[in-house]
Amino acid sequence: MGNHMVNRRHLFGLAGAGGAALAVPGLLTMPAHAAAPQPPAAWPTEFVEVTPSVEGDIAWYDVSHWGVEGKGWSDTAAYYDRLPAKAEGVVTPEVWVRSRNSSGLLTRFVTDSTIFRARYRLSLATVAMYHMPAIGHSGVDLYARTPAGQDAWLANTHPAAQNVDQQMGIAVDPGERLYTAYLPLYNSPQRLEIGVRAGAKFLGAAPRTTPPAVFYGSSIMQGGVASRPGMSITALLGRRFDVPTVNLGFSGNARMEPEIAELLTELDASVYVVDSSPNMNPQQIAERAEPFVRILRAARPDTPIVLVEDRRYGDGQFVEFRRTRNAQNAAALRTAYTNLRRSGVRGLSYLSADKLPGPEELVDGSHPSDLGMATYADAYEKVLRPILKRRGH
């Protein structure tokens, strides 16, 4: 938190408790195609007053002054890193580099501004990949909470270069709303400012402190290759369950190293999801999956753990090598799961590749499009809903 944070207090309560209250917006006129109104969902209860930098018509708010949700650790080398500074040199260099992408981070704020800008310099010059557009790779994806309590898509940035300074969308209808901005999936802002109309009300929403669902995985978990940051698996599930998530997807480098398991044990998670098979071969899974889970279980006896099978390659119908790899990876993980359960490890769940995206839902035979991301989220939701319900979510 920066020195611009003037005050931090409970402004909201579910039943009107707390300090100076913002007006809870009434039910605005709903378009014909919107979902039927539901009771307004709880907004975050803690808001932060932030001092802007006013430049002309725009008041700029530095996100680090009230915080992002989705960081497992606060002691990071750069503000938008996903692993703690101490992890450098402990995890592999490849994991470290990817941990500095801002995937899974989001920030929330309440404002009555009708316009929104984002201004940031990206840490990496590359803003897109051949299978992933710039919005998903390096964009900020903005959602707004509807009167019915749903976070619904609103706008995003369209990065073209390392410096981004853009209005997101066009002017919205007047009204005070809760907004959520998802950060880049395969890049990260060195500094991120949200711009609103100068003079508009603005409060940062403090990151939720309830135990997050923690997801460890590959490029797919990191969000490759969603079209925009709001469509990664963790973003989708965070909205569906209305819970904080921590995204520890490390493109090409999720290999169940024990040091990663040790780091995971530091997090007070509502659930651990382990989805690293796409980056591993059968021997690695056979050697590492059981020790990895045992480290988690020893440190966190009561935290549910979900093991996820390797998704099937898109070309597997035609390529023996892919079928074999998929089958052997699945067999190795299934064996580890069975061994762990037989040895008395409790609280384990298993998600089979049968529920994961098919060939049509991948872009390059490996990484899901938004269609595949939705299928992933559906599969995860089915496994996680009873788990999170038992955990009180």
Added chain:
Amino acid sequence: MGNHMVNRRHLFGLAGAGGAALAVPGLLTMPAHAAAPQPPAAWPTEFVEVTPSVEGDIAWYDVSHWGVEGKGWSDTAAYYDRLPAKAEGVVTPEVWVRSRNSSGLLTRFVTDSTIFRARYRLSLATVAMYHMPAIGHSGVDLYARTPAGQDAWLANTHPAAQNVDQQMGIAVDPGERLYTAYLPLYNSPQRLEIGVRAGAKFLGAAPRTTPPAVFYGSSIMQGGVASRPGMSITALLGRRFDVPTVNLGFSGNARMEPEIAELLTELDASVYVVDSSPNMNPQQIAERAEPFVRILRAARPDTPIVLVEDRRYGDGQFVEFRRTRNAQNAAALRTAYTNLRRSGVRGLSYLSADKLPGPEELVDGSHPSDLGMATYADAYEKVLRPILKRRGH
């Protein structure tokens, strides 16, 4: 057709009729997750022997020597254009430019090669957009027909620059298969060659000559912003119905000009789909929709016509301007539809925006991701299935 086309003959027949027969592949071993085997679908009945240019281990086949499917006209200025040469100066310059993107074109071939390359120079230097990855914008997307008769995704090119010369995927299992390659959606090859192992069997599949389903529309119809060419609306529907399609989506410039209607009447279509509202305002729709349909109906008394409502903007829940535009566009099209029917025009269908993608299924609030493309295809399929069934498909 080029002078390399040595011979063109019926090699296949549904019941074994025809000339020299290729071996119809048996049911190969199916992976556990594949669909239950169905009776092998009909392959194209006409194949073309093509002379390759052999360079080292690769035999290169120029696609223009046996042809692409999806061209409404053969007398085009460039081979991969979508409008006839005579349309230049008749349609607007903006439509003309976009008609030179190869969206909706596909080529088919049979080979027992286990490797596939694509070599082409793109007509445009830009290979991606901020909301559309290079594979969709400028890539070639390769499908293979399964023993069960489905065209299933196999591989694609990953364009990085104007010249593309890449292997698509890795080596496939031995066997003779029918392959379909979808061409770039927002670019076009100046020349396109498919490379296979030198010495492998290779036959071009002649484009089907049955009346195509013809789709006129906006950027969305052109394929913006599918992750890969096989995920555009026309590609999805072409596979679902196993029929040829003609894609006349012109990004930002589908405005129901009478000259476009006149051109459409030249096509012997199984159905005309008119989905241009996203590029029009209510006044334009009110003025142009009825005359546009009347031109089609006068020339083609029996061809079904489907009018499609403007999809709703992703930010419509929060932006009055968008809701109003969507509502007025829909009202204008609905009025035109009602007037046409009341005046005795038959064979009209209407697809409401209720069935089209929602905010979560768009990338930038306007253009569908693959998730939205699948929803579009679902909506279209429901309207088109009875129509195409009546037409004998």
